[in-house]
Amino acid sequence: MTIRKKVTILGSGSAGLTAAIYAARADLEPLVVQGLQAGGQLTITSDVENFPGFPNGIQGPQLMEEMLKQAERFGTQFIYDNAESVELSQRPFVVRTSSNEILTDTLIICTGASAQLLGLDSESKLMGHGVSACATCDGFFFKDKAVYVVGGGDTAMEESIFLTSFASSVTIIHRRDSFRASKIMVERARSNPKIHWLLNTVVEEILDVSQGSVSGIRVRNVRTREVQDLPADGVFVAIGHQPNTELFVGQLDLDEAGYLITDGVKTKIAGVYAAGDVQDPLYRQAITAAGTGCMAAQEARWFLLAHEEAERESNSTQIPQAAAKHAH
Ligand SMILES: Cc1cc2nc3c(=O)[nH]c(=O)nc-3n(C[C@H](O)[C@H](O)[C@H](O)COP(=O)(O)OP(=O)(O)OC[C@H]3O[C@@H](n4cnc5c(N)ncnc54)[C@H](O)[C@@H]3O)c2cc1C
Structure with missing residues (x-):
């Protein structure tokens, strides 16, 4: 028509x-x-x-x-x-x-x-229930919580620094040990005592869909292949x-x-x-x-x-x- x-x-x-x-x-x-x-x-x-x-x-x-x-x-x-x-x-x-x-x-x-998202089923099911793609939008909900930020670019660094104003700890998960982020942004994040690092690591699953909220994160070290479940209150996907x-x-x-x-x-x-x-x-x-x-x-x-x-x-x-x- x-x-x-x-x-x-x-x-x-x-x-x-x-x-x-x-x-x-x-x-x-x-x-x-x-x-x-x-x-x-x-x-x-x-x-x-x-x-x-x-x-x-x-x-x-x-x-x-x-x-x-x-x-x-x-x-x-x-x-x-x-x-x-x-x-x-x-x-x-x-x-x-x-x-x-x-x-x-x-x-x-x-x-x-x-x-851009990780493509995990648990990620889409828990989006808005502990999983977010926007720290500016959702950081406020994570006061005194332990959160993870996935990514290694400027956005991931910026969002991590922003989240330290609310969260008790922010852990950056990145699949490599080098970063796409600018040197200055990585240094800024590195000098922030609330930010921790989990490098050469990928997210396998976000837990726990059966509860309807985030209680943890399953990660795999790409070098050692070791898989572990870590407690978490929130996961911010910042991969672009x-x-x-x-x-x-x-x-x-x-x-x-x-x-x-x-x-x-x-x-x-x-x-x-x-x-x-x-x-x-x-x-x-x-x-x-x-x-x-x-x-x-x-x-x-x-x-x-x-x-x-x-x-x-x-x-x-x-x-x-x-x-x-x-x-x-
Ligand atoms: C998880 C999440 C939480 C957020 N929380 C907040 C918040 O709390 N506060 C806030 O202010 N912002 C928030 N944001 C950001 C906010 O959603 C965006 O800034 C806003 O939606 C942008 O609006 P938009 O109209 O530009 O684009 P979008 O909302 O991205 O809409 C794009 C539209 O284009 C359509 N489209 C795409 N391709 C085509 C095509 N080929 N033909 C026709 N249509 C097409 C899509 O169907 C969609 O309707 C959040 C974002 C995410 C992802």
Whole structure:
């Protein structure tokens, strides 16, 4: 089916749904291509305590459900599918899903960045119940607890240092004894007395799924092959983020890590905007994603207004010419 739209939004996390709320309230009848993770990353966490307006916190899936209802209320249309390709070389831009072709005057890209995970069944089952992929978001829940951070890059070092403000001990687990992290970050972590190290070690399992919360971690030394179970209250997976930008390679500018490069929320193509984690390697929070989603919707509206105005002007100069032609 071919759909014609003024505003199409890719992604239904906090950036995409906020963009939808603003575009819908501006009467632009936006279309949201939700992607296969409807509601985005917050749907895999439990308590969200830092989103303004919820003094007692709110469950991640519930927050996203409320945002979706708010976008729906003002007339947003939703398609539960992934965008499979985009063509941005001319307007209207084209977005293809498995069963639709969308022609759109403006495009707001909010496809997010997926936290890379270890891929363990226990990790996904205990996500939000002692397992986290975001120290800024969840560190507060681990006051005086013993936590493990998995990873050897700058993010792992940064998150470990951050967690020492809350946790009683932080142990960095890394599969090698050398680090991808910058020397200065490793030194900073090394000089912190609360941080301990478990090197040449991989995580085999997070315990205990049957209890529904983290009680320990099963690790294997890659050199000695020794396996041991260690008590733990929390596990932070900090092995990187993968921005969801494969669709835009060769059409938009990406940085080395694959994030979309924007000026504010503008990409290098007029009428194409990017908001949220897909263009933000630094803050990666629901509120910043929502903020940039709002900015992108406003930019799209201004772009459409400017084009409508330009069209009206060119029509009004063309009509007298046409009339003059007929007069002779
Ligand atoms: C475990 C965890 C806990 C967190 N806790 C907090 C917290 O407490 N507070 C906080 O502020 N932040 C938290 N965050 C971070 C927060 O979730 C993100 O910053 C926020 O979700 C980013 O929103 P987004 O809309 O940019 O992207 P995302 O939420 O990543 O959403 C991306 C959307 O794009 C869609 N998509 C992807 N590819 C395509 C495609 N090809 N076509 C169409 N759609 C596509 C997906 O289906 C999804 O709907 C947490 C993150 C994690 C992983």
